[in-house]
Amino acid sequence: MAMDERDELFEAVRRKAVPQGLPGDLRSPETKLHQIHTIFGGLEAGDVSHPAVKENTNGVGDDPESIKSEHPGTDKIGFTFEEREKVLAPHHDALVISLTIANCLVKRILVDSGSSCNIIFQAAYQGLGLEENALIRKATPLIGFSGEIKRTTGETILPTYAEGVSLHTKFSVVNCHSSYNGILGRAWIHNMGAVPSTLHQIIKFPTPWGIRAIKGDQEIARHCYQVALKKRAEVAPPSQSKPWAPHTEEPAIEDMDDVPLIEGNWTRNLEIGSKLSEGLRRRLIDFLRSNSDCFAWSHLDMPGIDPEIIMHQLQYPEWLANVVVVRKKNGKWRVCIVFTDLNKSCPMDPFPLAHIDKLVDATAGHQLMSFMDAFSGYNQILMHLEDQEKTSFMTSRGIYCYKVMPFGLKNTG
Numbered sequence: 001m002a003m004d005e006r007d008e009l010f011e012a013v014r015r016k017a018v019p020q021g022l023p024g025d026l027r028s029p030e031t032k033l034h035q036i037h038t039i040f041g042g043l044e045a046g047d048v049s050h051p052a053v054k055e056n057t058n059g060v061g062d063d064p065e066s067i068k069s070e071h072p073g074t075d076k077i078g079f080t081f082e083e084r085e086k087v088l089a090p091h092h093d094a095l096v097i098s099l100t101i102a103n104c105l106v107k108r109i110l111v112d113s114g115s116s117c118n119i120i121f122q123a124a125y126q127g128l129g130l131e132e133n134a135l136i137r138k139a140t141p142l143i144g145f146s147g148e149i150k151r152t153t154g155e156t157i158l159p160t161y162a163e164g165v166s167l168h169t170k171f172s173v174v175n176c177h178s179s180y181n182g183i184l185g186r187a188w189i190h191n192m193g194a195v196p197s198t199l200h201q202i203i204k205f206p207t208p209w210g211i212r213a214i215k216g217d218q219e220i221a222r223h224c225y226q227v228a229l230k231k232r233a234e235v236a237p238p239s240q241s242k243p244w245a246p247h248t249e250e251p252a253i254e255d256m257d258d259v260p261l262i263e264g265n266w267t268r269n270l271e272i273g274s275k276l277s278e279g280l281r282r283r284l285i286d287f288l289r290s291n292s293d294c295f296a297w298s299h300l301d302m303p304g305i306d307p308e309i310i311m312h313q314l315q316y317p318e319w320l321a322n323v324v325v326v327r328k329k330n331g332k333w334r335v336c337i338v339f340t341d342l343n344k345s346c347p348m349d350p351f352p353l354a355h356i357d358k359l360v361d362a363t364a365g366h367q368l369m370s371f372m373d374a375f376s377g378y379n380q381i382l383m384h385l386e387d388q389e390k391t392s393f394m395t396s397r398g399i400y401c402y403k404v405m406p407f408g409l410k411n412t413g
Contacts, residue, residue, distance in 0.1 A: 077195045077204045077211055087201045088218050095198045096180070096221040097214050100161040101169075102128050108181045108220055111196050111203055115185030117142070120171040122153065124181035130156070135173060142172070150174060160188070162205065163212035167191060177231060179224035226357060259285055261292050268297055280367065304404065305381055312405040313384035319345075321393040337393045339408040346410055381405045 095111040106124060119142075135154035142150045152172040160169045169188055189196065194205035201216040256271040270288060272281065296302045319342045326336050382404055383391060391402040391409070 077206070079197050079200045079202070079204075083200045083202060087199075091201075091218065093198065093201065093216070093218050093221040094225070095196050095201060095203060095216045096224060097203065097216050099184070099214070101182070102130065102158045104128050106181050107217075108179070108224055110180045110183045110224075111189070111216075112183050112185055113189060113196060115183050116187070117185050118169055118171045118188050119174050119183040119185070120156070120158070121178045121181060122173060122175035125156070125171075125173050127181075128158075140172060142174070150176060162192065162214060163207060164209065165192065165205070165207050165212070179227035179231070259288075261289060261295060263289070268295075284368070307382050310381055311384050312381050312409075313387055319390055319392070320399070321391070323393055323395060337391075337406065337408060339391075339406075342390065343408075343410050 097109050097111060098105060098107045099109050100106070101120075104127075106128075135156055137154045139151045139153070140155070142152065144150065153175050154173050155170060156173060157168050157170050160167050167188070169191070171182070188194075189203075192205045194203050196203040198216075201218060202213050203216075204211055204213045206212075255274040257274045258266075258269040259272055260266050261268045261270055272284060276284065319339075321342065322338050324336055324338055326334050328334050383402055388401045388403055391406060392399050393401070
């Protein structure tokens with residue numbers, strides 16, 4: 001079917017009308033040309049052999065009571081509009097969760113109802129600290145969407161913990177690159193009696209304490225998707241229609257013009273793009289000059305940030321650190337203050353930066369982009385007055401503490 005004919009058909013379905021000019025066998029909604037079945041693969045599906053699957057298929061629906069006893073409470077699982085409101089929409093994100101496996105919190109786990117088995121990738125298996133000889137050596141072929149075959153390096157049974165529910169789960173170990181650490185397929189989903197929803201970015205399952213849920217992480221899901229696309233583009237063969245050729249053109253670099261921050265004073269200059277329109281150029285220069293007091297040309301111009309704006313505060317017991325001498329990579333020696341014990345007592349509270357693709361997308365549609373940053377600016381952030389003594393360290397001349405946020409503390413580097 002041609003692309004325009006297909007689009008016309010989809011539009012007609014949306015309007016509940018029958019398009020004109022299409023083949024007769026497509027105009028009748030009752031016509032069935034052929035059937036498309038699901039994709040299958042692997043020697044076993046979810047620890048169930050093919051003969052057992054065939055036998056169970058003949059008895060589908062024979063004993064509904066056994067289903068109720070196996071997963072009580074599954075019929076009470078539902079999803080609400082309020083849960084969907086908490087999701088970044090519109091989206092087509094996969095459901096990616098974090099789960100405790102073998103007493104380790106494993107992130108970037110894809111919940112995939114299209115997978116017949118559970119998979120843990122070799123790198124993640126090694127990251128759990130498990131021995132290679134603990135693997136059950138079994139090369140099982142896994143068949144992908146387009147028919148490609150990947151053989152496993154073995155199998156392992158690991159305990160998984162989800163909201164208090166412990167389940168010994170069989171994983172196939174696969175040695176290949178992946179943006180995910182593992183895949184939870186139908187085997188784990190059905191054994192948990194779980195119901196995943198990619199639309200609501202959540203998976204729910206019954207427990208003795210009621211219905212529990214694990215939420216997905218859309219940012220991680222989108223990051224994994226972008227990594228997978230990038231990796232696929234790197235290994236994809238060149239197009240047959242056009243021979244691949246290396247990129248030889250250098251990107252055009254815009255010339256920069258020096259502009260004095262104070263008119264007539266050429267000792268303090270700023271650089272702006274030379275291709276700006278005259279009106280925009282004049283407004284930008286006026287704006288920069290009207291805020292000239294915001295620029296620092298030496299350390300003397302940086303008295304520090306007002307504590308009313310920002311202040312680093314610790315809410316933990318006082319510590320007295322030692323001063324040690326550490327050998328640097330270049331052979332020189334450096335005097336450091338050991339904040340190891342203080343950092344261990346403070347829970348990690350990182351401030352993650354946005355991914356570079358989000359930063360690039362955020363600049364789209366804007367006429368100007370500033371490359372100014374607060375280089376080493378955290379040295380100007382004052383410590384909270386009550387927490388200054390927690391940075392105390394001993395010297396031969398006495399005990400000192402920091403008034404500004406020092407190196408070595410969490411979230412300062």
